[in-house]
Amino acid sequence: xxxLFKVKEKQRELAENANGKGHVKKQSAGELRLHKDIxxxxxxxxxIISFPNGKDDLMNFEIxxxxxxxxxxxxxxxxxxxxxxxxxxxxxxxxxKTKVYHPNIDLEGNVCxxxxxxxxxxxxxxxxxxYGLYHLFTEPNYEDPLNHDAAAxxxxxxxxxxxxxxxxxxxxxxxxxxxQRLSSFDHFFTAGTSVCxxxxxxx
Amino acid sequence: MATVPPSRSRDLDKLLLxxxxxxxxxxxxxxxxxDDIKExxxxxxxxxxxxxxxxxxxxxxxxFRNLDVIDMDRIEVTNLNRxxxxxxxxxxxxxxxxxxxxxxxxxxxxxxxxxxxRIEDKPLDFYSDxxxxxxxxxxxxxxSYINAVxxxxxxxxxxxxxxxxxxxxxxxxxxxxxxxxxxxIVPGTTPCFECTIxxxxxxxxxxxxxxxxxxxxxxxxxxxxxxxxxxEVHSGKxxxxxxxxxxxxxxxxxxxxxxxxxxxxxxxxxTQGVVKNIIPAIASTNAIISAACALETLKIVSGxxxxxxxxxxxxxxEGLHTKVTExxxxxxxxxxxxxxxxxxxxxxxxxxxxxxxxxxxxxxLSRVSVTHRGKNLYMQAPPVLEEMTRSNLDIPLFDLMVKIxxxxxHVNGMVGKGDKKQSCLRKLRVVFKGIDGVTDVDMAxxx
Numbered sequence: 210x211x212x213l214f215k216v217k218e219k220q221r222e223l224a225e226n227a228n229g230k231g232h233v234k235k236q237s238a239g240e241l242r243l244h245k246d247i248x249x250x251x252x253x254x255x256x257i258i259s260f261p262n263g264k265d266d267l268m269n270f271e272i273x274x275x276x277x278x279x280x281x282x283x284x285x286x287x288x289x290x291x292x293x294x295x296x297x298x299x300x301x302x303x304x305x306k307t308k309v310y311h312p313n314i315d316l317e318g319n320v321c322x323x324x325x326x327x328x329x330x331x332x333x334x335x336x337x338x339x340y341g342l343y344h345l346f347t348e349p350n351y352e353d354p355l356n357h358d359a360a361a362x363x364x365x366x367x368x369x370x371x372x373x374x375x376x377x378x379x380x381x382x383x384x385x386x387x388x389q390r391l392s393s394f395d396h397f398f399t400a401g402t403s404v405c406x407x408x409x410x411x412x
Numbered sequence: 413m414a415t416v417p418p419s420r421s422r423d424l425d426k427l428l429l430x431x432x433x434x435x436x437x438x439x440x441x442x443x444x445x446x447d448d449i450k451e452x453x454x455x456x457x458x459x460x461x462x463x464x465x466x467x468x469x470x471x472x473x474x475x476f477r478n479l480d481v482i483d484m485d486r487i488e489v490t491n492l493n494r495x496x497x498x499x500x501x502x503x504x505x506x507x508x509x510x511x512x513x514x515x516x517x518x519x520x521x522x523x524x525x526x527x528x529x530r531i532e533d534k535p536l537d538f539y540s541d542x543x544x545x546x547x548x549x550x551x552x553x554x555x556s557y558i559n560a561v562x563x564x565x566x567x568x569x570x571x572x573x574x575x576x577x578x579x580x581x582x583x584x585x586x587x588x589x590x591x592x593x594x595x596x597i598v599p600g601t602t603p604c605f606e607c608t609i610x611x612x613x614x615x616x617x618x619x620x621x622x623x624x625x626x627x628x629x630x631x632x633x634x635x636x637x638x639x640x641x642x643x644e645v646h647s648g649k650x651x652x653x654x655x656x657x658x659x660x661x662x663x664x665x666x667x668x669x670x671x672x673x674x675x676x677x678x679x680x681x682x683t684q685g686v687v688k689n690i691i692p693a694i695a696s697t698n699a700i701i702s703a704a705c706a707l708e709t710l711k712i713v714s715g716x717x718x719x720x721x722x723x724x725x726x727x728x729x730e731g732l733h734t735k736v737t738e739x740x741x742x743x744x745x746x747x748x749x750x751x752x753x754x755x756x757x758x759x760x761x762x763x764x765x766x767x768x769x770x771x772x773x774x775x776x777l778s779r780v781s782v783t784h785r786g787k788n789l790y791m792q793a794p795p796v797l798e799e800m801t802r803s804n805l806d807i808p809l810f811d812l813m814v815k816i817x818x819x820x821x822h823v824n825g826m827v828g829k830g831d832k833k834q835s836c837l838r839k840l841r842v843v844f845k846g847i848d849g850v851t852d853v854d855m856a857x858x859x
Contacts, residue, residue, distance in 0.1 A: 236786050236822065237560055238606045241746050245824040245837045248781035250794045264788050264800040295552050298609060300617075317643040319620055326617040331610075353621040355640075 239296040243267050246335040256339050268292045271306075272339055275393065276346040280374045284309075285393030288320075288342060290335070300329035301338060308388055310377035312349050312360035316386065320345070321355045358384060424475045427716045436715035445714060450477040450521075453713050456542040457481045458531060458558055460507040462693045463548025463585050465497045466702030468511055471546070472519040474710050479515075480542070482527040482534070483508040490681075494695035531557055540565055540580070546709055547584040548702065550691070552612055555584065559597065559605035563748040566599040568841065572750040574600025581712050585705040587697040590728040594704035594720065596712065602722040603741045604748035611739075615689070630670060630677035634686040637665035653688045662687060700726060744838070751820060751839030758810040758844050762790055765809045769823060775838065777825035784813055784821045792825070810844055817847035 236244075247267050252258065257273045260266065272288045286309055291302040303325055305318040313321045322341050324333055354360030363370040373383045380390025428446045431439070455476050457467050460483035471479055487495070487502045487510060497514040498507070506528035516524050527534065531554060539545065539561050549555050562580040569575055582597040584605070597604055622628075623636040642651050642662065652658050663683040670678040684690055704724060711719045720736060727733040743749055752774050756765065762782065769777045782789040789804050789812050791797035804812055813819060824837040 236783070238556065238609075238747055240786070241783070241822050241837060244781070244783050244788070244822065245835065247797070248791050248793055248824055249835055252794065258794050259796060264791070264797055265786060267788070293553070295556055295609075298552060298612065299615070313621070315624070315640065315644075317640070317647070319640060319643065321619065321621040321624070323619060327619045329614070329617070353619065355621055355624050357625065 237294040239292065239294040239298075240268065243292050243296055243335070249334075250336055250339075252336070252339060253343065256343055258339075272342065274339075274343055274346060276343070279347045280349065280371055281309075281311075281346040281378070283394050284346075284378045284391050286346070290338075292335075297331040297333070300325050300333075301335065303338065303342070307391065310356070310359055310374055310383050310386075310388060311345070312351050312354050312356055312363050313345050315355040319355055321353045323353075421473070421475055427710070428475075428714055432717075434717055436711065436718050439715035441716070446475065449475050449713060453543045454478045454480065454541060455709065456539070456545045457548060458545060458554070459483055459548035459550070460495075460511040460526075461485065461491070461548060461550065462494050462695070462698040463587065463702050463705075464507070465495045465511055466698050467546055467548050467585070467706060468515045468524065469497070469519075470702055470706035471709060472515050472522040472524070474706055476709075477522055479512075479522065479524045480527065481508045481512055481524060482529065482531060483511075484528070484530045494693055494698060496695075536561060536564065542580070544709055544713060545580065545582045546705055547582060548705075549584075549586070552609070555605050556609070558582065560747055562597070563599045563604050563606075566748060568600070568750040568753075570753065572753070574750075583705045583708045583712070585701040587693060587701050588691045590694055590697055592697045592701040592726045593724060594701050594708065594726070595723040596708050596719050597722075598712070599748045600750075601741075603739045604745060606747040607742040607745045608723075608739050627669065627673050627675060630666070630675055630679075630682055631686050633669040633673070633675055633678055634662065634666040634683050636669055637662045638687050641665050641669075659684055659687060697726070697728060700728075746822065746837065746839050749839055751841045753841045753843065755843050755845055756809065758808060758847070760809055761806055762809050762812060763805040766790065766805075769825070776827055777823060777836070777838070778827075780823050780825040782821060782823050784819065787812075809842070813842070818843040 244267060247270075250258065255275050255277050257275075259271050259273070260269075261271060262269055268291070270290050272290065273285055274288065275285045276282055285307070287306040289304050289306055293299050293302075303320055303322075305314050305320055308316060308318075320342070322338075322345060324330075324338060324341050349359075349363060351360040351364040359370070359373070362373060377383050377388035378391050378394050380388060382388075425446065428449075429441050429443065431441050435441075453476060455471055455478065457464055457471065457479060458481075460468070460481050464481060464483060468479060468481060483506070485507050487498045487505055487507055489500070489503050491507075492498055492500065492503075495507070497511045502510045506526070508526035508528050512524035512526035516522055539558075545558060545562060547555060547558060549558075559582065562582050565578050565580045567575045567578040579599055579601070581599075583594070584597060585594050586592060596602060618632060618635055620639065623632055624640055627633050627636060638651065642665075651662075659680075663678070663680050666678045666683055670676070685692075704720075704726075708720050711717045721738050723737045723739050725735050725737070741748070752772075754768075754772070760768070766780045766782065769775050769780050779792050781791045781793075788797065788801055789809075790801045813821070819842060821840045821842050822837065823840060824835065826833045827836050828834055
C-alpha cells in the first residue's frame with residue numbers, strides 16, 4: 210500500500226486537472242432509498258403529497274389526508290414528513306400540522322402510530338406509513354391514546370365523540386380546547402354539493 | 413540489517429524491517445518502509461473521544477508522524493474517567509485541540525493537526541488528502557457519512573475492478589459497554605459500512621401512547637418530558653440535546669412525572685443517557701478496540717501482516733470472547749458497488765436513455781426514474797413530481813448532467829415480467845463517448 214501513497218499525490222493532481230470536476234458529494238444511501246419509495250408511491254385518492262422545497266428535496270414533504278368516510282369525513286389534515294440520511298434504518302419523523310380532536314394525535318401534532326416508532330422495520334416504506342395515517346382517520350382507536358380525553362369519549366360515548374369531532378372541524382371549543390375551522394370544511398357544506406361531486410372538484 | 417540504525421521504536425522495527433511468511437501481498441521490509449510511513453502517510457482520526465484519545469496515542473506510538481484529528485465536541489467533566497488525554501482544567505475546551513496538544517507533548521516528532529468542527533463542514537478535498545481514515549465514532553449517521561465520502565473517491569475500471577489509486581481505506585472501531593468491534597473497510601474489496609448496515613440493531617423506541625398514558629420505567633418518564641411535554645410547553649422551539657438548560661428542564665419534568673406514577677430511578681445522568689442516546693463507555697474496552705484498530709491501520713499501510721478479514725467482535729461481558737467474521741460485499745451496494753457501466757452519445761435524450769435501460773440486457777428496467785447528484789431528472793410518480801420533471805425527457809442527458817463526461821446516475825424501476833416483477837434501485841456509471849479527458853472509453857467495450 211505504501212508505494213501507492215507516494216505516487217497517489219501526483220496521480221490525484223493529474224486526475225483533477227484532466228477531469229476538472231473535483232469531487233462532489235454523493236447522495237446518501239437514505240436519499241436514494243427514499244427516491245425509490247417516492248417514485249413508487251401508489252396513493253389513494255384521499256391522500257395528496259406535496260414537496261414544499263421543490264422536486265429536488267424529497268427528504269421533507271407533506272401529505273394531506275381527506276378521509277372519505279368515518280368521523281373525519283370532510284376534513285383535510287396536513288402531515289409533515291422529515292426523513293433522515295440513515296433512512297430506512299430510522300423511521301421518518303411525522304407530525305400532524307392540523308390541530309385535530311383525535312384519540313391518537315395530540316394537540317401538538319404527535320402521532321401514535323406503531324410503525325412510526327416501536328414497530329418500524331426497514332422493509333416498510335413511505336407508502337405504508339401514509340396508509341397507516343389514513344387508517345387512523347377511518348378507525349381512530351381508543352386503546353392507544355395520546356389525547357386522553359378524546360379517547361375516553363370515543364370509548365364511552367361514540368355519539369358524543371362524533372359530535373365533538375364535528376365541532377372541532379367546524380371551528381369551536383371541545384372542552385377547554387379551541388379548534389380552528391378547517392377550510393376544507395367550508396366548501397364541504399356551504400357548496401351544498403354531494404360528497405362525490407366535491408371530490409370531483411377537488412381532484 | 414545490522415547496519416540499520418535502530419529507531420526509537422524497536423518493536424516496530426521488528427515488524428517493518430524483517431521479512432516473514434505471514435506478511436501482506438506487497439510487503440517490502442526495510443528502513444525505507446519505516447521512513448516512508450513517517451514521511452508520506454497521513455492518517456485522519458475521526459473522533460477525539462474515548463476511542464479517539466486511545467487511537468491518537470496508539471498511532472503516534474506506532475510510527476505515524478502525520479496525524480489529523482476531527483471532533484466537534486468540547487470536553488465534559490464526565491469524559492475524564494476514560495478520555496485520559498484530558499484534565500479537569502480542560503473542561504469546556506475542544507476535544508480535538510487538547511487531544512492533539514497532549515499527544516504532541518508526549519511523543520516527540522509527531523505532528524497532529526486538529527479540526528474543531530463537524531465532519532460535514534469539511535470539503536471533500538480535505539478527506540481525499542489522507543492515506544487512511546480511522547474512525548472512533550458513536551453514531552451510525554457519522555459512520556455512514558464518512559463511508560459515503562470515502563467510497564465516493566472510488567473509481568472502477570472497465571472490468572469493474574477498483575482502481576487502486578482511488579481506494580481510500582478505513583478502519584472503524586466502536587464500543588458499547590464491555591462489547592466492541594473493529595473492522596477494516598477497503599472500498600471495492602471488503603464490504604463498506606452501507607453493505608452491512610443491517611448489523612446495527614434498531615434503536616429502542618417506546619410507543620408514544622405508553623409514554624403518554626402508562627409509563628412504567630424511568631426512561632418512559634424521561635422520554636415523555638423530551639418528546640411530548642417539551643412541545644406542549646415550548647411551542648415551536650426545537651429541543652437541543654447539547655443545551656444543558658434543555659436537559660435540565662427535561663430532567664425536572666421527568667422527575668415530576670416519575671413522582672406522579674411512583675416510578676424510581678430518574679437521575680440527571682440517565683436523562684442525558686436516554687435523550688442523547690449515550691451508551692456507557694468502559695475505558696478498557698476502548699483501549700482494546702483502539703489497539704486493534706491501530707494495528708490494522710499499520711498493517712494496511714505497511715503490508716507487514718495480512719489484515720483482519722474483516723470484522724472483529726469483542727465481548728468482555730462474561731469472561732472474554734473475540735471472533736472474526738468475514739462479511740461479504742454487496743455487489744449491488746449503491747455506495748461502494750461498481751454499478752452498471754453505460755456508454756452514451758452526448759446527443760441522447762433522457763427519454764431515449766430511459767428506453768435504452770428497458771432494453772439493456774444487464775438491467776431490463778421498466779418504469780424508470782432517474783436521479784443525478786441530488787437532482788431528480790425524471791420521476792414516474794407521484795403525479796406532482798412526474799409533471800415537474802416531464803419537460804426534462806426531451807433534453808439530452810449530457811446537458812442534464814451539466815456536461816460531466818462521466819458520473820454516477822441512480823435509477824429505479826421494475827425488473828422482471830408479470831407476477832415476478834419487483835422494484836429495484838440501481839447505480840449506473842454513465843460515460844459519454846468522445847469527450848476529452850475520459851480515458852477508459854477505448855477499453856470500455858465490455859459494458
